[in-house]
Amino acid sequence: xxxxxxxGEFAMQHFSGFHLSLDRRTALPRPYLAFCPALxxxxxLKETVxxxxxxxxxxxxxxxxxxxxxxxxxAGHPPTFEPLEARKNYDTISPxxxxxxxxxxxxxxxxxxxxxxxxxxxxINLGIFVRSAGQWDWFRSFMTRERMRALLGKDDDGYFIERxxxxxxxxxxxxxxxxxxxxxxxxxxxxxxxKGFADYVRDKVVQVPVSVLEVGRL
Numbered sequence: 685x686x687x688x689x690x691x692g693e694f695a696m697q698h699f700s701g702f703h704l705s706l707d708r709r710t711a712l713p714r715p716y717l718a719f720c721p722a723l724x725x726x727x728x729l730k731e732t733v734x735x736x737x738x739x740x741x742x743x744x745x746x747x748x749x750x751x752x753x754x755x756x757x758x759a760g761h762p763p764t765f766e767p768l769e770a771r772k773n774y775d776t777i778s779p780x781x782x783x784x785x786x787x788x789x790x791x792x793x794x795x796x797x798x799x800x801x802x803x804x805x806x807x808i809n810l811g812i813f814v815r816s817a818g819q820w821d822w823f824r825s826f827m828t829r830e831r832m833r834a835l836l837g838k839d840d841d842g843y844f845i846e847r848x849x850x851x852x853x854x855x856x857x858x859x860x861x862x863x864x865x866x867x868x869x870x871x872x873x874x875x876x877x878x879k880g881f882a883d884y885v886r887d888k889v890v891q892v893p894v895s896v897l898e899v900g901r902l
Contacts, residue, residue, distance in 0.1 A: 720866070721805045725768050731759035773846045779825035785893035793835075794886025796897070797823065801882035806864045806871075808878035810885060813855035818899030820854045826890075827856045835888045836860075 735755045796819065799812040814823045829845045836843075846859040864871040864878060875881060 723768060726765045727761065727767075729761070731761075733757045733759055771846060772848050774849075775828045775847060776824040776849060779828075780821050782822070782825060782893070785822060786895045788891040788893050789897070790889055791892050792886065793888050793890050794883065796892055797886065799882035799886055801878050801880075801885075803864055803868050803876070803878040804859070806862050806867045808860045808863050808881050810858045810860070810882055811850075811855055812858070812882070812885065813850075813853055815854070816899060817854060819896050820851070822893060822896045823854065824849055824851075824856060829858075832858050832860075832885075835885050835890075837888075839863075 733756070735757065737753045737755065797812050797814050799810060801808055801810040803809075812827065814820060827847075829847045832845050832847070833840050841863075843863050844861040846861065848857050849855070850857060860881075864873060864876060868876050875884075
């Protein structure tokens with residue numbers, strides 16, 4: 685067990701962009717089980733505790749049998765819970781006009797922004813952020829949902845894209861729904877954990893205003 689444990693620890697502390705298939709049998713196609721997560725309204729759950737009474741002997745065709753009766757007790761609902769509502773999803777409020785920032789230069793998005801990504805069922809989370817408050821207004825205005833779709837390019841299959849902001853972290857967070865198919869163990873993608881997705885996005889070449897780069901050097 686020592687070797688698998690070491691491999692597991694390495695996999696959770698990997699270098700940025702490290703990814704591999706979890707299925708080591710892939711010399712030949714194999715069937716796999718699929719996991720289908722879902723959200724369920726709390727008030728629709730009918731939880732019940734069933735208390736079994738002591739067994740009582742009885743007689744059947746095959747000899748002595750034991751039967752038990754069940755006493756159901758409704759568990760009710762938690763005293764407080766939040767209703768299931770639509771998740772927040774928005775582009776930035778009051779975006780700036782990017783054309784007012786002056787001349788631009790072509791560069792990797794990763795040269796100005798850092799990121800981390802990972803799986804959540806069939807979806808990928810991506811948090812991407814800049815390192816200077818002076819770059820934030822440009823970044824939040826630049827990294828829209830449509831921008832993310834454009835960065836996906838040919839890998840975009842009409843996925844639903846969710847976006848929120850963390851202004852105090854100078855970060856934008858995206859969720860790409862369904863990009864991992866049925867989830868990690870059922871995904872046909874090599875990067876089934878979505879760990880390399882951040883570097884995939886950061887490696888895209890974009891136009892960055894020179895003025896934004898100068899602010900970042902301060």
